[in-house]
Amino acid sequence: xxxxxxxxxxxxLNAFYGDFQALKNISVNIPENKITAIMGPxxxxxxxxxxxxxxxxxxxxxxxxEGEVRxxxxxxxxxDVDVLGVRKKIGMVFQKPNPLPMSIKENVLYxxxxxxxxxxxxxxLEGSLRAVGLWKEVNDRLDTSAFQLSGGQQQRLCIARAIxxxxxxxxxxxxxxxxGPTASKRIEGLMKDLKDIYGLTVVVVTHxxxxxxxxxxxxxxxxxxxxxxxxxARRVFxxxxxxxxxxxxxxxx
Numbered sequence: 001x002x003x004x005x006x007x008x009x010x011x012x013l014n015a016f017y018g019d020f021q022a023l024k025n026i027s028v029n030i031p032e033n034k035i036t037a038i039m040g041p042x043x044x045x046x047x048x049x050x051x052x053x054x055x056x057x058x059x060x061x062x063x064x065x066e067g068e069v070r071x072x073x074x075x076x077x078x079x080d081v082d083v084l085g086v087r088k089k090i091g092m093v094f095q096k097p098n099p100l101p102m103s104i105k106e107n108v109l110y111x112x113x114x115x116x117x118x119x120x121x122x123x124x125l126e127g128s129l130r131a132v133g134l135w136k137e138v139n140d141r142l143d144t145s146a147f148q149l150s151g152g153q154q155q156r157l158c159i160a161r162a163i164x165x166x167x168x169x170x171x172x173x174x175x176x177x178x179x180g181p182t183a184s185k186r187i188e189g190l191m192k193d194l195k196d197i198y199g200l201t202v203v204v205v206t207h208x209x210x211x212x213x214x215x216x217x218x219x220x221x222x223x224x225x226x227x228x229x230x231x232x233a234r235r236v237f238x239x240x241x242x243x244x245x246x247x248x249x250x251x252x253x
Contacts, residue, residue, distance in 0.1 A: 236249070
């Protein structure tokens with residue numbers, strides 16, 4: 001059995017909205033090239049946690065972060081860190097599909113253009129859309145509005161947009177919560193493809209215990225802003241160490 005390599009180290013992470021403390025002294029490692037699911041009851045800090053991993057939380061007024069989030073040993077909150085560079089390396093997909101008000105093609109190429117890419121755009125466009133299973137569905141209408149796509153297609157387009165800049169990590173904040181069963185199943189399969197075929201590290205917030213069980217290699221359980229449990233998904237679901245974790249995975253919490 002090969003040892004896992006840590007990609008992201010979270011050390012004594014605290015997050016606040018004004019005077020309210022949403023995350024309390026969280027320290028946990030996220031392994032490279034694995035799917036890590038973050039689960040817990042509503043309001044436990046799941047979305048806050050994931051937004052700390054690429055400095056999205058600081059876009060919210062009165063929000064602040066203490067502690068360290070290190071990727072490959074570098075704290076992304078150091079003063080000399082380029083925030084745009086952080087978000088290039090650690091992409092994000094949100095709960096509801098949020099395509100930009102432009103064409104399918106321009107949605108995918110938006111990130112590469114912002115980051116100064118000038119060559120290989122056609123290859124980036126096709127490769128990103130193929131990676132999410134959209135190329136055959138949209139290659140004859142790349143210049144049409146992204147809003148003409150179905151909800152599931154829009155979410156896959158948002159994932160294509162995120163991977164077009166070749167990130168190391170994809171963060172997903174409840175990416176299937178607004179989708180039906182068929183589209184949700186496709187997104188779940190896509191998460192596994194991003195890991196297995198494209199070598200990405202995926203961190204996904206989910207409200208669905210069954211989904212976390214299906215897709216995750218590792219699982220983080222948060223409760224009222226605290227890290228109660230973390231470990232291999234098989235162990236967390238079959239033999240949780242904390243009583244609250246047990247109640248949650250059994251649907252009693």
